[in-house]
Amino acid sequence: MSLTIYNTLSRTKEPFQTLTPNQVKMYCCGVTVYDYCHLGHARSYIVWDTVRRYLQWRGYEVQYVQNFTDIDDKILKRADVEQSSMTAVAEKYTDAYFEDLHRLNVRDADSYPLATKHIQEIQDLIGDLERKGFAYAVDGDVYFRVRKDDDYGKLSKRNLDDLRAGAGERIEAADPDQIKKEDPFDFALWKTAKPGEPSWESPWGNGRPGWHIECSAMIQKQLGETIDIHCGGGDLVFPHHENEIAQSECAHDRPLSTYWMHNGMVKLSGEKMSKSLGNFITIRKLLDDYRDANDNQIDPMTVRLFVLTAQYRKPMDFSDASITAAGQSWQTIKDGLLFGYEYGQKLGWDNLDLVRSTQSTTIAEVDRFRTAVDDDFNFAEGLVILFELAKELRKVGNIIAHDSEQTVDPNLLKDKWQTLIELAGVLGLEVNPDELKAPTSGLSDEQIESLLAERQIARANKDFATSDRIRAQLTEEKIVVIDKAGVPSTWYRG
Incomplete structure (x- = not known):
């Protein structure tokens, strides 16, 4: 079975074919750095980190780029609240991002472009759109002509006339720039400078970039005009990703991305977890202060496992019960991962080589894992194989510890342990041997x-x-x- 990906653009699963054999160009929309990341962010970046890990395990060379939006109204408002500068706020919460995501074993992207470091590329792209008639300037602002793009709406499957009939008046009332626009659905590519705000010189006067144009320009600079995978949260499909497609494809006359992937939202008490709703738990609060239903502190690997047990495209609900169940599941896998460190010497293993032998007897388990995850990154089904291996190792470990009359096959157990280490690593689930051995129940x-x-x-x-x-x-x-x-x-x- 070949790898298939659910493409938001076609609303179907498609065989995965890269632009260049065995190479993947992958872009993920990063955070706007004005606050600490919450569990919704954790889900997104754990998912895409695991997708990247799996592609690498399957033999692909992955170039993974994730931006930071470091100029935005939200950052400016936070700078005012904290009596700081835009740059200081952006740096503070960028550092916090890395602290939080590293705890969740999310690997660094190959590059993290910043909007403020791509001003020239942004202006060049806007200039291209203006020359082609897709953009127009009004009093220092530059807007994109949405209706000139015949394909607009192809990602979100939205019809502008229907949208305008249902919501146009609300849009016009909420947007103070409507009087400047040719059409209510036109969106800003460049915003004229306001007193006291950071700005850059441009052909249209001093100003700063709009949100959507940043990603289009950074993708072009970092990865080229067409990439293999563009990913992000489901809440970005419209308008952000729709507008990215419009900008890039109207400028370059070629697809921006072959595959569009989107993760589902995390809900808390049935509502989407978001800062704008004030309905969220930050990653650091979850790891440092939160306790599950059994009054246990939350292990970072528990959070990672919690995320991977759900189908990545669907919403998932956070609760005491769900995070407690994830903690119990992680303890099972953790016991299996620690097996070799605890019992390898007793079993006569010459070394604790973590690499599975080419003569491994667990080829069937590896094939089952690959088949499961090849189906649109079905990590939850892949975890089934991990649980089977971990439970078997844990059972044997307890027998070794408490029943010396039982005989076991050391080589077979080493194969199983190495396979568990490998497959868990693909999912970013890892242990520190120094943790030997936390009890799996409340009794020592x-x-x-x-x-x-x-x-x-x-x-x-x-x-x-x-x-x-x-x-x-x-x-x-x-x-x-x-x-x-x-x-x-x-x-x-x-």
Whole structure:
């Protein structure tokens, strides 16, 4: 099976074919740096980081570019609130972005272009559109003629006449620049300077770029006129990505991107998580202050797993129950990932080589993983294979620790562990061997052994009520007890 991608442009899954064999040019719309990132941002950048990782695992050379919008009305407002400058605010929250996303094991893009560093490219692109009749200047502002673009609306599947009939009056009332525009749906490419705001010289007078033109110019400079994948949040389809297409394709007479990918939103209490609604949890608050339903601190890998358990295009709801379940799932995978570090020496492994052998006996598991994720990056289905491997390793680990009579195949276990390490790494799920070994239940090994000793005495005294009570207590803590005639009971964490 070949890799397929759901293309927002066609609303269908399409076979993935790159412009240049085995090379992928990929652009992601980054954040406007005026505040700390929230869980909705985390989902977006975890998803695209994992898409990139998977493409690299499949043998593609990926050039991944993600911009920062560092000039915007929101940044200017935040600078006023913080009694700071636009540049200082942008730098502060850019640094915060990297701090937060690195904790979630999101790798850096190959480059992070800034809008303020591409002013000349932005002006050149606007000039091209103006010469072709797609842009017009009015009193220092420059607008894009939307109706001159016959393909406008092809990404969002919106019809301008229908939009205007339903919302045109509201648009005109809300936009103070309507009096300058030829059409209410025309959008700004360049904005004339306002007192006290940063501005740059241009052929149309001092001003600053509009939001949409920034990405078009940066893509052209960083990756070229046509790329393989353009991705971002579903809330960017219209108007941002629609306007990007209009600008770039009218200027260059060629497609901006072959594939358009969009992730679904994160909901909190059934509503989209967003700063504008005041309905959000920042990444740092989630990791530093939040507690799940069991009063556990949230592990960064729990957040990553939480994101990957949902189909990336669909909305997902954040709740105490969902993040708690993700934490329990991560503990299962974590135990499997730590298996080799904990039991490799006991099994006689010569080394802890993390690279799966070419003679691996787990080819079937790897093929199943590839088949699952090849279907439009179905990470949730790929995780099924990880859980199977992790549960098997955890079970064997508990047997090794508590039942010396059992025999196991060291080479087979090494294959399974190396495969789990590899596939988990594709999804960005990693452990630190120094974490050996956080208990998977609230009971320590010593507490479990003490309860089993108490139960052994109760069984010897035929006090079956006490014996059953202790077994039920252990079962509730996900401890599996194995009773054998004539020998002490053994146990493992389920």
